[in-house]
Amino acid sequence: MPDFGYKISKDRQINFDENSKNLFAEVAMREPSVYRCISCGTCAATCSAAQFTSYSLRKMILLLKRGEDKEVITSVSRCMLCGKCQLACPMGVNTRNLILSIQNAIKKLSHV
Amino acid sequence: MSKKVLIIGAGVAGLEASGVLSKLGYNVTIVEESDRIGGKLNRWSHLFPSRRPASEVLEHLQLNLDPNTVIITNSKITDIAVKDTSIEASLNTGKHIDADAVLISTGFELFDAKKKEEYGYQIYENVITSADLEKIFKEGKELTTSKGKAPKRIGIIHCVGSRDEKVGNTYCSKVCCVTGVKQAIEIKEHLSSCEVFNFYMDLRMYDRHFEDLYQEAQVKHHVQFIRGRLSEAFENPDGTVMVKVEDTLLGKPMKMNLDLVVLLVGMTAGNNSLFKKQLRLETGTDKFLVPADEHFKSVSSKQKGVFFAGACTGPKTIENTITEARAAALEIAGYLKN
Ligand SMILES: Cc1cc2nc3c(=O)[nH]c(=O)nc-3n(C[C@H](O)[C@H](O)[C@H](O)COP(=O)(O)OP(=O)(O)OC[C@H]3O[C@@H](n4cnc5c(N)ncnc54)[C@H](O)[C@@H]3O)c2cc1C
Ligand code: SF4
Ligand code: SF4
Ligand code: SF4
Numbered sequence: 001m002p003d004f005g006y007k008i009s010k011d012r013q014i015n016f017d018e019n020s021k022n023l024f025a026e027v028a029m030r031e032p033s034v035y036r037c038i039s040c041g042t043c044a045a046t047c048s049a050a051q052f053t054s055y056s057l058r059k060m061i062l063l064l065k066r067g068e069d070k071e072v073i074t075s076v077s078r079c080m081l082c083g084k085c086q087l088a089c090p091m092g093v094n095t096r097n098l099i100l101s102i103q104n105a106i107k108k109l110s111h112v
Numbered sequence: 113m114s115k116k117v118l119i120i121g122a123g124v125a126g127l128e129a130s131g132v133l134s135k136l137g138y139n140v141t142i143v144e145e146s147d148r149i150g151g152k153l154n155r156w157s158h159l160f161p162s163r164r165p166a167s168e169v170l171e172h173l174q175l176n177l178d179p180n181t182v183i184i185t186n187s188k189i190t191d192i193a194v195k196d197t198s199i200e201a202s203l204n205t206g207k208h209i210d211a212d213a214v215l216i217s218t219g220f221e222l223f224d225a226k227k228k229e230e231y232g233y234q235i236y237e238n239v240i241t242s243a244d245l246e247k248i249f250k251e252g253k254e255l256t257t258s259k260g261k262a263p264k265r266i267g268i269i270h271c272v273g274s275r276d277e278k279v280g281n282t283y284c285s286k287v288c289c290v291t292g293v294k295q296a297i298e299i300k301e302h303l304s305s306c307e308v309f310n311f312y313m314d315l316r317m318y319d320r321h322f323e324d325l326y327q328e329a330q331v332k333h334h335v336q337f338i339r340g341r342l343s344e345a346f347e348n349p350d351g352t353v354m355v356k357v358e359d360t361l362l363g364k365p366m367k368m369n370l371d372l373v374v375l376l377v378g379m380t381a382g383n384n385s386l387f388k389k390q391l392r393l394e395t396g397t398d399k400f401l402v403p404a405d406e407h408f409k410s411v412s413s414k415q416k417g418v419f420f421a422g423a424c425t426g427p428k429t430i431e432n433t434i435t436e437a438r439a440a441a442l443e444i445a446g447y448l449k450n
Contacts, residue, residue: 012364012365013364013365013366013367014359014362014364014365014366014367015366015367015368016366016367016368017367017368017369028334032331035330035331035334036327036330036331037330038330039339039361058361059361059362062359062361062362063362065336066359066362066366068362
């Protein structure tokens with residue numbers, strides 16, 4: 001392709017209608033406490049992965065609900081499953097099992 | 113002879129105050145401009161947070177009315193003045209009323225959603241208000257799109273006509289967040305497979321049981337809450353409405369199609385210009401009436417013998433309106449004893 005000296009930016013908009021929500025449905029079935037999340041960010045504030053990378057469990061839950069699966073897949077690999085977030089979460093979201101469920105659901109739906 | 117109190121407005125505030133004042137031995141006359149008593153209660157189906165039928169609350173208020181209370185409906189006050197220790201009022205029907213104290217309980221008006229033209233109320237087929245939705249529930253009608261189909265995806269829009277400098281209302285209407293959560297649950301109870309989204313800036317779940325409703329909406333009904341104010345809405349050829357918001361918790365713009373949009377209209381001040389002028393009452397920048405002291409005279413005006421109760425002094429719930437109406441009745445009794 002000729003180089004025109006500029007590139008086309010990627011569309012950042014969430015196109016909710018086109019995004020599949022199958023991954024979220026699979027995860028929510030495995031770990032229904034995900035519905036309790038109030039997006040408070042307590043988990044991300046205590047998370048070592050979030051301190052050094054752009055990873056945030058709070059955001060990952062939202063991305064999952066919106067069907068932004070690609071970003072969920074890159075995000076989830078950052079988690080070290082230390083479980084600190086679970087101690088911090090005020091809503092009793094079973095965060096560790098949630099993250100494991102995301103990993104397993106990704107495998108099952110073979111998003112790799 | 114027992115002293116007389118004139119109550120202007122037969123909504124929750126006027127009716128509750130009337131019941132208490134009668135019990136305390138005063139003669140009450142209520143002037144109501146519409147053809148029925150009850151105010152907005154007549155328009156709501158089930159109330160937050162308990163989901164009690166609005167009709168039950170109205171019945172209770174009616175039962176508490178003294179049989180000797182004079183209720184004048186379909187009437188407007190045309191003149192009112194404080195003369196020494198009495199109040200004199202004239203009605204458009206030619207009637208004159210004199211009283212020893214007056215309670216203003218004229219309530220609020222719903223924000224006119226047409227003013228927020230970009231949301232398409234009465235322009236797009238599938239945009240309704242929270243008040244329209246209450247009417248559908250109250251009449252036991254089925255919730256459908258304009259084409260008579262069961263909606264598969266409904267968006268509930270918070271802060272319509274509130275927290276909005278452009279329409280002139282910078283304040284929060286206080287009751288719409290919880291109304292939106294209640295209505296989301298009610299929609300899910302009617303149409304369990306319908307997806308429901310609440311688009312909000314802040315979820316103001318301040319009162320007792322409100323937060324429980326929010327959790328119920330999420331955990332039991334899987335209602336989705338998206339933080340972002342509705343930015344654009346436009347109608348597709350098939351009548352669905354495309355909305356654009358920023359999902360501010362993700363920092364990303366987002367678009368989706370909705371089969372039906374519900375606008376949570378806020379509360380605006382009623383027309384109190386006659387009372388303001390003739391009784392020299394103050395209104396705030398929000399146009400609601402201003403009490404004499406925000407802490408200690410919250411149900412009194414600065415004018416001798418003139419009292420306030422309910423939503424005429426700002427957005428509030430029915431529970432708070434009832435509490436205020438009782439406080440006003442006691443304040444009036446204290447005033448009339450001296
Ligand atoms: C969409 C929506 C849903 C709501 N749902 C709930 C709920 O579920 N639970 C809850 O707690 N609260 C709810 N509220 C709030 C509730 O409606 C108010 O708290 C309540 O109506 C206030 O009562 P009020 O008597 O002060 O005013 P109103 O109900 O407005 O009554 C005022 C009365 O005065 C009359 N009037 C006005 N001006 C004059 C005049 N000049 N002369 C004579 N009469 C006059 C009016 O005709 C009316 O009858 C809701 C509000 C909205 C907007
Ligand atoms: S379990 Fe994962 S998300 Fe939770 S604190 Fe540890 S690294 Fe962060
Ligand atoms: S701490 Fe819990 S409730 Fe808060 S964002 Fe994280 S998972 Fe959600
Ligand atoms: S109660 Fe909620 S919807 Fe209503 S104005 Fe306040 S923040 Fe907006």
